[in-house]
Amino acid sequence: MRHVAVIGSGPAGFYTAEACLKTFGAQVRVDLIDRLPVPYGLIRSGVAPDHQSIKAVTKRYAGVAGEEQVRFVGNVTVGRDVSVEELRGLYDAIVISTGAPADRPLGIPGDDLPGVIGSAAFVGWYNGHTDFASLAPPLHGHTVAVVGHGNVALDVARILAKLAHEFEGSDIAAHALDALGLSQVRRIVLLGRRGPHQIAMTPKELGELGHLARAAPLVDPSAFPPEEVDATLDPGQRKSVALLRGFAAEQQDKPVTIDFRFFAAPREVLGTNEVEAIRIERTRLDADDRAVGTGEREDIPCGMVVTCIGYRSIAIPGLDYDEKLGRFVNEEGRIGGAGSGLYCAGWARRGPTGTIGTNRPDGFQVVEEMARDLPEPAGKPGGAGLDSLLAARGVHATSFADWQQIEAAEIARAREGSPREKFTDIADMMAAVEGGGEA
Numbered sequence: 206m207r208h209v210a211v212i213g214s215g216p217a218g219f220y221t222a223e224a225c226l227k228t229f230g231a232q233v234r235v236d237l238i239d240r241l242p243v244p245y246g247l248i249r250s251g252v253a254p255d256h257q258s259i260k261a262v263t264k265r266y267a268g269v270a271g272e273e274q275v276r277f278v279g280n281v282t283v284g285r286d287v288s289v290e291e292l293r294g295l296y297d298a299i300v301i302s303t304g305a306p307a308d309r310p311l312g313i314p315g316d317d318l319p320g321v322i323g324s325a326a327f328v329g330w331y332n333g334h335t336d337f338a339s340l341a342p343p344l345h346g347h348t349v350a351v352v353g354h355g356n357v358a359l360d361v362a363r364i365l366a367k368l369a370h371e372f373e374g375s376d377i378a379a380h381a382l383d384a385l386g387l388s389q390v391r392r393i394v395l396l397g398r399r400g401p402h403q404i405a406m407t408p409k410e411l412g413e414l415g416h417l418a419r420a421a422p423l424v425d426p427s428a429f430p431p432e433e434v435d436a437t438l439d440p441g442q443r444k445s446v447a448l449l450r451g452f453a454a455e456q457q458d459k460p461v462t463i464d465f466r467f468f469a470a471p472r473e474v475l476g477t478n479e480v481e482a483i484r485i486e487r488t489r490l491d492a493d494d495r496a497v498g499t500g501e502r503e504d505i506p507c508g509m510v511v512t513c514i515g516y517r518s519i520a521i522p523g524l525d526y527d528e529k530l531g532r533f534v535n536e537e538g539r540i541g542g543a544g545s546g547l548y549c550a551g552w553a554r555r556g557p558t559g560t561i562g563t564n565r566p567d568g569f570q571v572v573e574e575m576a577r578d579l580p581e582p583a584g585k586p587g588g589a590g591l592d593s594l595l596a597a598r599g600v601h602a603t604s605f606a607d608w609q610q611i612e613a614a615e616i617a618r619a620r621e622g623s624p625r626e627k628f629t630d631i632a633d634m635m636a637a638v639e640g641g642g643e644a
């Protein structure tokens with residue numbers, strides 16, 4: 206039997222498990238290990254709560270977890286409860302698919318002031334992630350600056366702009382819904398250091414901003430290059446730019462504005478004990494489309510800054526980590542050369558780019574390499590060995606059946622109009638397991 210440990214049960218982890226099943230059939234056992242008692246990683250805690258159709262992909266993952274060759278082993282932290290070296294002794298192959306859960310720092314003066322919040326924390330907060338449930342973002346100011354022109358910036362702006370009834374059908378955390386209901390934020394400034402042609406936003410997500418109940422996008426028509434230059438863009442980007450041009454042409458009159466600022470690079474966060482303003486420098490593009498400062502500066506008063514400038518993986522002791530790229534050192538998903546038995550997939554391998562589905566070919570490619578590197582299993586103990594080690598250390602791992610009990614309890618305690626109310630505390634999750642799914 207071939208034993209594979211997949212660390213991280215988000216999309217990359219599940220696609221890797223699926224690829225193991227397709228490639229090795231009955232001759233494989235896969236343990237999907239997660240530090241949380243619950244599975245699904247980015248789908249549970251990263252995808253916006255009002256994007257339930259994207260979250261529905263978990264049905265497919267549940268199918269994978271339901272196969273007898275696959276186990277979910279939750280509530281186990283690799284590096285604390287068990288080391289990578291120990292896992293290497295137990296399994297034929299280890300795949301790191303821990304994603305990129307940490308924020309890239311902004312790296313400007315004042316970025317450590319209270320009220321400067323990274324998107325991992327802010328998104329984790331409204332999604333009920335156990336690490337960020339107590340974040341309490343300052344929502345009492347009139348203006349919030351969101352740094353970055355990617356899809357996460359759009360998610361953050363939309364969540365800040367929506368009214369309670371627009372969250373109908375979403376699984377936004379109750380604490381976030383309550384706090385947003387009291388929010389004083391009326392202006393959300395989206396800061397991009399380059400121009401409309403360089404945005405990293407996709408059309409569907411951008412289009413949603415045109416249909417909000419009380420908020421409307423505000424775009425300065427003078428930010429655009431001549432319209433004929435749009436023809437040089439790829440079709441998706443052209444569509445996004447057309448949407449932006451539409452926003453610029455038809456300003457809706459609504460009480461909350463989502464103000465797109467282009468050619469505006471953050472230079473300093475100003476404030477004494479908390480954020481009071483963000484200082485930006487006007488930029489222009491150089492010949493390689495990079496943003497260069499013009500020396501012209503402006504201070505935008507704001508009570509909170511949310512940075513949506515990309516994520517980084519978290520290093521695991523014993524594994525080479527590329528600080529600059531924020532991911533594990535690897536060659537085509539292989540860590541430490543052929544024969545190491547170590548691989549990585551998803552954002553831990555590529556960095557934080559692409560959609561959920563981009564992780565599928567990633568997982569399959571890693572398993573192809575695994576099949577080449579390890580034509581024969583080495584007779585290792587696999588999950589049975591892990592179980593005895595965890596039992597000896599008093600670690601209470603959760604199974605997929607335990608997760609189903611937690612999920613039943615989350616569904617049972619949901620507010621009206623919401624599919625679930627997530628537990629935001631690991632102790633409550635474990636209590637739901639003990640209670641057999643009772644909330």
Ligand code: NAP
Pocket residue numbers: 311352353354355356357358360397398399403404405407410470471496513514515516557558559560
């Ligand atoms: P992203 O797509 O890489 O966008 C990051 C943005 O931050 C870019 O506009 C970038 O500008 C800017 N930026 C980076 N460093 C900066 C700095 N020091 N100062 C100012 N601006 C800076 O990252 P993301 O929005 O976090 O998204 C991550 C991935 O998840 C993407 O692939 C995204 O499409 C995906 N995602 C998809 C969805 C969806 O499909 N609904 C939702 C959320 C996320 P430059 O271009 O100038 O570097």
